[in-house]
Amino acid sequence: MKHPQVIAFMTPFPYTVDADAPLAVAHRLMREHNFRHLPVTSGGALVGILTDRDIKLILGPDFGGASEQELKVRDAYVERPCVVPASTPVAVVASTMAEHHIGSAIVTKNDKLVGIFTVTDACRALARVLGSGEEGEDAA
Numbered sequence: 200m201k202h203p204q205v206i207a208f209m210t211p212f213p214y215t216v217d218a219d220a221p222l223a224v225a226h227r228l229m230r231e232h233n234f235r236h237l238p239v240t241s242g243g244a245l246v247g248i249l250t251d252r253d254i255k256l257i258l259g260p261d262f263g264g265a266s267e268q269e270l271k272v273r274d275a276y277v278e279r280p281c282v283v284p285a286s287t288p289v290a291v292v293a294s295t296m297a298e299h300h301i302g303s304a305i306v307t308k309n310d311k312l313v314g315i316f317t318v319t320d321a322c323r324a325l326a327r328v329l330g331s332g333e334e335g336e337d338a339a
Contacts (some may be wrong), residue, residue, distance in 0.1 A: 209314035
């Protein structure tokens with residue numbers, strides 16, 4: 200595996216949420232499926248990304264209160280997410296994410312959303328590329 204592409208390690212077919220959806224809907228979706236990054240669309244086009252951190256920042260100490268019902272995804276999401284073609288080498292994507300301190304990259308093929316590559320996926324890629332250890336060795 201000389202220069203593996205990000206498509207080999209991404210989480211395929213991620214859920215998405217519309218920018219006009221209630222923030223509570225996005226938050227519930229993220230909790231139910233145990234993920235922290237959610238691509239945001241508007242009119243079918245990718246417009247940003249919503250993270251669990253974005254939700255926490257906008258709701259502040261009233262997390263889960265009435266404001267969550269009143270706010271829309273568009274009030275919290277980040278525009279211009281990191282978007283990479285599926286053929287991009289995973290090392291390039293991981294380096295970009297580290298350099299810019301971001302937790303995910305949206306993966307596209309022919310300008311269509313096909314997956315998401317998160318820090319967790321990067322750790323899995325690193326483990327696979329380096330090998331998961333020899334039998335009998337204890338993982339630290």
